[in-house]
Amino acid sequence: MLARLAAIQRQVAELQSAVSAFQSQPQPREGRGTDPGGWVSVFVDARGLPSRIEVRTGWQRQVAPEALEALVMAASAEALSDLTRAWSEVDVEPMLSDFRAAHPDGQVPAASMLQRAEVYGHARDPFALTEEVLVALKVAQAQPDDAVPSGRGLGGNGAVALTIGAGGLSSCAIDGRWAAQHGASGLNRALAEALSDAREALNEQAERRRADAQNLTGLMNDALATLVRLEDRQPKER
Template sequence: MSEEFLARLQQIQAHALSLQVAMQSQPQPSEGRGTDPRGCVAVVIDPDGLPSRIEVWTGWQRHVAPEELGSLILRLFREVAAQTMRAWSESFDFDTWRSRAEATRVEELERAGLPALEQARPFGSPRDPLTLTEEALRALKATREQAAAPPVTATGWDGERAVSITLAPGGLQGCTIDSRWALRHGASAVNAALREALKEARAALEEHAARRRAQAQRLDDLAREALATLAGLQNVHNPPEEG
């Protein structure tokens, strides 16, 4: 294994870090709010692009058929999400992003003057190569299986199973409201059911996201340990010359 190969791995890691740091320095999308033109429904979208509140207003029955209420909520969400994302993209400073990414990359690569083992220490601890390989293969297999799985969605229901909210990492995917149930209840009851369903859906989606973050962190840790292990092997096969 050549020093050039090890240096290339370190460059790749430095580049990934520079992109991450630069992206974190940019302003995040702001909260989005919107109401349909007839004043029947209002939605609030958090910076992650998920609905944080969905409300129907008193008297909605005069303007919207009960069977159309769920589709109206979904349509309004998509409009507000598009407006919010458009505003964020217009505020994104691409020049600053590129310059910060390059500055971070250069800073990381300046460490290349250190001996390979010394440089690898900040990235992880050396491991037994065979054990490390087995863990990496298991982690990659789980990642491939997850990538091949259908898109993640999470559905929440109210206690009476009259209202459902379906979320995905990209936002609201579906909203159903039993039309006969909605006609028998006022706006406050519909809103309570929407809150309950939304809370359940968000909790389920967050649970899945936490598992994904843990898996991504494990892959990152394995990459760091692999880099440190390669550096250790490099020093074993190419010991420093005695002066």
């Protein structure tokens, strides 16, 4: 068990190293898309999340208010396509070359021996640690298997509603009557307000998940350190 835990942690470290190498490469910062008529523009960040949604002045003369939702979604899809094209041009060869040089056989080496317990965590009372692990696992199991992080925001006193998730903008609802009365400036303010709220809600969910994952990682490290200590206390065969 100790050797297996050490191997898992070594592989996690290798993965983190590869991710860091990839993140050090120049990456796209933004994608931009418009609807076919050019009335709505959507900008997405490097993660594909909408960062700005704008409607051109004078849209009422050419666009039916009830069509705005579809135009926003179309512009968002085009922005994601633009970002995808930019990502496809990122040069990953330097990262791959470094990885091949470190692992010429193509295999990520597993740990051949246990490292010092301090590297993994802190030895603790086994019973208290077990109780904390069980609580963390219970919390993790309470999460729905198909739960997907998402954030919803409202603007214009509820006239505009946006929902975003890991895949970008997932829904847009705009009260056509309200939009027709407020023009481009009012509509853009409402879109910005709804988008800000949605991103904040999504970030809060992501932060909670990150904290839960870090807690589980810390517990695993402490469990390994505790097991090492218990093994050291076992009588050695002569």
